[in-house]
Amino acid sequence: MLLENKTAVIYGGGGTIGGAMADAFAAEGARVFLAGRTPAKLEVVAGRVRAAGGQAETAVVDAVDAASVNDHLDAVVEKTGSVDISVNVITLEALFQPLADIPTADFVAAIGKGLTTQLITTKAAARHMVKQESGVLLFFGGSDHANVHPGMGNVQIGMDAIDSLRKQWGVELAPHGIRTVTLLTGGVIDSFPDGPEMDGARQSIIDASPMKRAATSADVGAVAAFVASDKGRTITSTQVNISCGACYG
Numbered sequence: 001m002l003l004e005n006k007t008a009v010i011y012g013g014g015g016t017i018g019g020a021m022a023d024a025f026a027a028e029g030a031r032v033f034l035a036g037r038t039p040a041k042l043e044v045v046a047g048r049v050r051a052a053g054g055q056a057e058t059a060v061v062d063a064v065d066a067a068s069v070n071d072h073l074d075a076v077v078e079k080t081g082s083v084d085i086s087v088n089v090i091t092l093e094a095l096f097q098p099l100a101d102i103p104t105a106d107f108v109a110a111i112g113k114g115l116t117t118q119l120i121t122t123k124a125a126a127r128h129m130v131k132q133e134s135g136v137l138l139f140f141g142g143s144d145h146a147n148v149h150p151g152m153g154n155v156q157i158g159m160d161a162i163d164s165l166r167k168q169w170g171v172e173l174a175p176h177g178i179r180t181v182t183l184l185t186g187g188v189i190d191s192f193p194d195g196p197e198m199d200g201a202r203q204s205i206i207d208a209s210p211m212k213r214a215a216t217s218a219d220v221g222a223v224a225a226f227v228a229s230d231k232g233r234t235i236t237s238t239q240v241n242i243s244c245g246a247c248y249g
Helices: 016-027 039-051 066-080 104-132 155-176 196-208 217-228
Strands: 007-011 031-036 055-060 085-088 135-141 178-184 238-241
Touching: 007 016, 007 066, 007 104, 016 031, 016 039, 016 055, 016 085, 016 217, 031 039, 031 066, 039 055, 066 104, 085 104, 104 135, 104 155, 104 178, 135 155, 135 217, 155 178, 178 217
Parallel strands: 007 031, 007 085, 031 055, 085 135, 135 178, 178 238
Antiparallel strands: none
16 A cells, blocks of 8 residues: 555645545555544545544644644654644635625735645654654645636635645755655545536636546545655645646646
8 A cells, every 4th residue: 555654644634635635645554644624524434534534633733833743742642652744734714706896805815824824833843853853845726827817816816825835844854864745636526516507617626627527525535645645756746636637747
């Protein structure tokens, strides 16, 4: 198995994408620790992982609270001996409006919260990974400079900012054997909220792909497991494009 005896921590582990990563990591032998704010959602994913024969534990963690994140991760490392994979898939608060229509305070608060949780969780993981001289930090969303669409509001800007964080972490942590990779998806269609109002958004993602299909959460999980494994040990300081050709970032 690709991730046998590895420890993976997933922030936002109760969501569609975090859950798919948990499924994939556990199927490849990793022990997964699901962190989030909603116990019921975390337990659904953990139960599914366990039913499939995998190992999963859950914890309520406020990922914008550095003490909460560090206390949880310290406990994970004390239990397992390491943190080998850390990924934060907590959803950026999306404001799908023209920039001119977004109140400045709302824009700043949404981007700030997204960057804060990414910075806190990555700092916590890096603290342990530097001591280990190994580890994989996965980032989600990606920066697609070639495709900028009207009405995206703060979403692409937030993704670009998170990818800039990944680039800086890559420069600082590579000498310690730590890999940093962003998964560029162009949109994961089964992660969208249910309802006919989202059908157009799903279809636009499919239409943007020369293959006329889009990434699913299962696709994200499968690629994440490969990238995080030793099979992907030469992949670092970059984006991995899994957008079915829709993105050119």
